[in-house]
Amino acid sequence: MYxxxxxxxxxQLAKLPGIGPKxxxxxxxxxxxxxxxxxxxxxxxxxxxxxxxxxxxxxxHLTELSPCPICxxxxxxxxxxxxxxxxxxxxxxxxxxxxLGHYHVLGGAIAPLEGIGPEELRxxxxxxxxxxxxxxxxxxxxDPNVEGEATALYLxxxxxxxxxxxxxxxxxxxxxxxxxxxxxxxxGKALEGRTEI
Amino acid sequence: MYxxxxxxxxxQLAKLPGIGPKxxxxxxxxxxxxxxxxxxxxxxxxxxxxxxxxxxxxxxHLTELSPCPICxxxxxxxxxxxxxxxxxxxxxxxxxxxxLGHYHVLGGAIAPLEGIGPEELRxxxxxxxxxxxxxxxxxxxxDPNVEGEATALYLxxxxxxxxxxxxxxxxxxxxxxxxxxxxxxxxGKALEGRTEI
Numbered sequence: 001m002y003x004x005x006x007x008x009x010x011x012q013l014a015k016l017p018g019i020g021p022k023x024x025x026x027x028x029x030x031x032x033x034x035x036x037x038x039x040x041x042x043x044x045x046x047x048x049x050x051x052x053x054x055x056x057x058x059x060x061h062l063t064e065l066s067p068c069p070i071c072x073x074x075x076x077x078x079x080x081x082x083x084x085x086x087x088x089x090x091x092x093x094x095x096x097x098x099x100l101g102h103y104h105v106l107g108g109a110i111a112p113l114e115g116i117g118p119e120e121l122r123x124x125x126x127x128x129x130x131x132x133x134x135x136x137x138x139x140x141x142x143d144p145n146v147e148g149e150a151t152a153l154y155l156x157x158x159x160x161x162x163x164x165x166x167x168x169x170x171x172x173x174x175x176x177x178x179x180x181x182x183x184x185x186x187x188g189k190a191l192e193g194r195t196e197i
Numbered sequence: 198m199y200x201x202x203x204x205x206x207x208x209q210l211a212k213l214p215g216i217g218p219k220x221x222x223x224x225x226x227x228x229x230x231x232x233x234x235x236x237x238x239x240x241x242x243x244x245x246x247x248x249x250x251x252x253x254x255x256x257x258h259l260t261e262l263s264p265c266p267i268c269x270x271x272x273x274x275x276x277x278x279x280x281x282x283x284x285x286x287x288x289x290x291x292x293x294x295x296x297l298g299h300y301h302v303l304g305g306a307i308a309p310l311e312g313i314g315p316e317e318l319r320x321x322x323x324x325x326x327x328x329x330x331x332x333x334x335x336x337x338x339x340d341p342n343v344e345g346e347a348t349a350l351y352l353x354x355x356x357x358x359x360x361x362x363x364x365x366x367x368x369x370x371x372x373x374x375x376x377x378x379x380x381x382x383x384x385g386k387a388l389e390g391r392t393e394i
Contacts, residue, residue, distance in 0.1 A: 001288045003261045009246035012239045017227050022378075023215065025285065030214050031247055032259070039247040042209045043240035049206040050228055050236040062229070064200045088222065091198045 006032075055087075058129075060105030060122050062087045070094075070103060077101045079136040083126065083155065085109050085143055088180045093141065096188040101139075104129065109147035110154055118154065126155070130162050137165040139194060144173040156197040167194040203229075252284075255326075257302030257319050259284045267291075267300060274298045276333040280323065280352060282306050282340055285377045290338065293385040298336075301326060306344035307351055315351065323352070327359050334362040336391055341370040353394040364391040 002010065006028060013024035031039055055061070056068035063069065070076065070090070080101025084090055090103050106121040130138065140155055142148035156166050170193030173182065182190075199207065203225060210221035228236055252258070253265035260266065267273065267287070277298025281287055287300050303318040327335065337352055339345035353363050367390030370379060379387075 001291050003250055003259055005242070005246045005249045005261065006259055009242040012242040015235075015239075016224055018220065018223070026215070027213055028246060029283075029285070031243055032250055034247075036247055038212075039243050042212075043243045045202070045206040045209040046228055046236050046240045046243075049202045049225065050231075050233055052202045053200055053229055062200055062203055064202065086226075088226070094198050 055105075059090075059103045060087075060107060060125070061090045061103055075100075079134060080139070081129065081135045081137070082139045082141050084141045084179070085148065085151070086180075089141065089143075092180045092182065092187060093191075095184045096191060097184075098188045098191050101137075106142075106151070109142055109151040111147045121151075123155070123158070127158065130159060130164055133163070135164050137167060139191075140166065140168040140197070141179065141191075142168075143177070143179045144169075145176055145178070148179075152197070166197050168197055170194050252302075256287075256300045257284075257304060257322070258287045258300060272297075276331060277336070278326065278332045278334070279336045279338050281338045281376070282345065282348070283377070286338065286340075289377045289379065289384060290388075292381045293388060294381075295385045295388050298334075303339070303348070306339055306348040308344045318348075320352070320355070324355065327356060327361055330360070332361050334364060336388075337363065337365040337394070338376065338388075339365075340374070340376045341366075342373055342375070345376075349394070363394050365394055367391050 009028045009031065010021070010024045013019055013027050014021050019027070052064050053062050054064070054066055056063045056066045056071055058067045058071045061068050061070060077100050081104055082093060082099060082101055083104045083106060084093065085106050085108055087105055090105060093099050104122070104126050106123065108116055108121055110116060110118060110121065129135070138159060140152045142151045152168055159166055169190040173186070173190050206225045206228065207218070207221045210216055210224050211218050216224070249261050250259050251261070251263055253260045253263045253268055255264045255268045258265050258267060274297050278301055279290060279296060279298055280301045280303060281290065282303050282305055284302055287302060290296050290300070301319070301323050303320065305313055305318055307313060307315060307318065326332070335356060337349045339348045349365055356363055366387040370383070370387050
């Protein structure tokens with residue numbers, strides 16, 4: 001019933017996660033009512049992000065140029081590594097302004113029910129980095145939920161053979177939460193109070 | 198902290214109605230994880246819809262070519278006009294498959310608190326159509342809420358001088374609702390049972 005370009009837009013918007021057909025329709029009408037330049041900016045931002053953003057070959061964080069600015073930053077401690085699940089967790093850690101080491105992004109957590117085993121995560125790459133022997137300490141900063149804890153225990157176990165201090169963020173994190181939603185102060189305190197596994 | 202293209206995408210997405218910063222971030226990560234072709238289709242759909250879709254110069258409905266297919270359809274009754282608030286209400290009416298006349302889209306309802314008076318709506322255009330004398334009946338199908346009722350009463354009053362039967366959709370519509378969310382059967386029944394104002 002809608003003109004085909006409108007139907008196509010609604011169809012494409014409804015493919016986005018959490019966007020149902022009614023929301024897609026509402027967004028499509030919004031698009032018709034804003035300026036052509038504004039729609040152009042959104043379309044351009046979509047294409048540019050998809051085109052230019054890549055994952056850092058070293059740490060797995062988002063970057064335009066690999067290795068990423070954090071991996072290339074010479075002021076950072078080279079003997080300290082923080083393991084997180086997702087790029088947004090790097091952002092959360094950086095917001096604390098407390099952490100000055102490097103990162104390793106796993107790309108998720110071990111979740112057997114969703115078919116995500118250790119092979120699906122960047123764990124081989126993590127072990128390769130540990131094997132270089134340059135890290136004094138590895139901080140495991142996975143989410144404080146079931147999958148994150150399981151991942152932390154798994155990592156602690158496989159890293160045991162290496163001569164490296166393994167710590168995890170202090171308890172004090174709200175259990176069942178997502179790292180990215182925690183306020184900077186709580187996360188900063190959890191970082192300071194980290195305990196050895 | 199995010200690479201600039203990612204920040205720009207989050208910023209653009211967060212401008213959409215009902216999309217907050219967290220949802221924008223979630224959508225942006227989704228964009229990074231789907232194929233370049235898929236993102237291309239979304240960007241193209243956005244640009245195409247904004248570029249190609251226009252409003253019908255006769256009825257105000259969405260169309261690629263003005264006058265719209267409904268206004269050009271020679272099988273439709275030319276003496277019956279249905280006045281709705283929005284293009285999506287035309288879609289809702291068409292879904293009933295009960296109505297075979299023409300439409301007039303107002304572009305909203307009278308809402309003084311939002312600064313929408315009769316001048317902001319396509320009421321002058323409606324009166325011009327009525328003045329041609331070709332319409333036997335005008336069905337007022339504004340939303341069954343406060344603004345829609347006020348608009349219906351206003352329209353009934355200003356159309357009184359013309360020799361035209363003015364009806365509105367039967368009560369039976371749930372009060373406080375939005376026309377677009379009503380199921381086809383209820384809307385079809387309301388259409389059949391319309392009463393003269």
